[in-house]
Amino acid sequence: MLKIQEIREIIKLVDSSSIDEFVYEVADTKVKLKKHSGVAVVTEAPVVKVAPVAAPAPVAAPAAPVAAPAVAEAVQAAPAVDASLYKITSPMVGTFYQAPNPESPAFVKVGDKVGEEAVVCIVEAMKLFNEIEAEVSGEIVEILVKDGDLVEYGQPLFLVKEN
Template identity: 70%
Template sequence: MFKVQELREIIKLVDGSSIDEFVYENDGAKIKLKKSNGVVTEVVAPKKEAAPVVQQGTVAAAPAPAPVAPKAEEKVEEPKAAAPVADDASLHKITSPMVGTFYQAPSPDAPAYVKVGDKVGEETIVCIVEAMKLFNEIEAEIKGEIVEILVKDGQLVEYGQPLFLVKPE
């Protein structure tokens, strides 16, 4: 199977080239990339498994639509710039101990382990990282309050990637 870093490199190379479609097979795994309108669709399908893994992501940034000027009578509310919480040195980062998929809850219909504002202890489970079909419960390892959740449910995470910011007690 391909490593995440290998997939990223292949996607970058295909995106930067003039080719529209790329197919590669290696050790029973197949990757197919197809460009259309700035979107690269990737399909990674191990031949040994019954169902292929399909992922879709935007590689090239699409041109942003031109801003529309508000009418004179409309009240325009400027988005409030939140204080950059991630830059606060006093906050503790809970990081991923492995490469895998981040899940906020034990199952799709269950509530999240923690949300912003929740108090956690050293042994409080804050999320699950799935790696190689194993669901690894991640503990806070610090007593404090969850200030920010840095990744989205179902997102791939790297080893050492910050997942949560915690204000220590």
């Protein structure tokens, strides 16, 4: 079975390459990525939707009726952003959480200073809670999603004014 980090790396490599389709199969696991359809599929017995391969875009012919509304909503809800600000983006499809648990304060809020390795949120995917780091040093200018929202691969989560 592939680890979520390995799947993320494969998605990044396919996304940055010129290939339109990628298939990897080992034992009972099959990963199939297609850029032109906008959806990556991981198969282990049943088919499970993992992440869109390209930046979210309106889907003319969705691969699965369940996935299409989430992608369309994410595109419509994307705000216009200042090009001089750094965007911390989601490395995967999942649920966005601002705090490690409901009783704890948020990792960051608008105005907070963060370092490159500072945890800014958690994205839960397939029952795995993945800590997302800032990747840059700076000040949080805006939080673009709400706690508990579904986020897509590559979707901006935070805007940071770099130091």
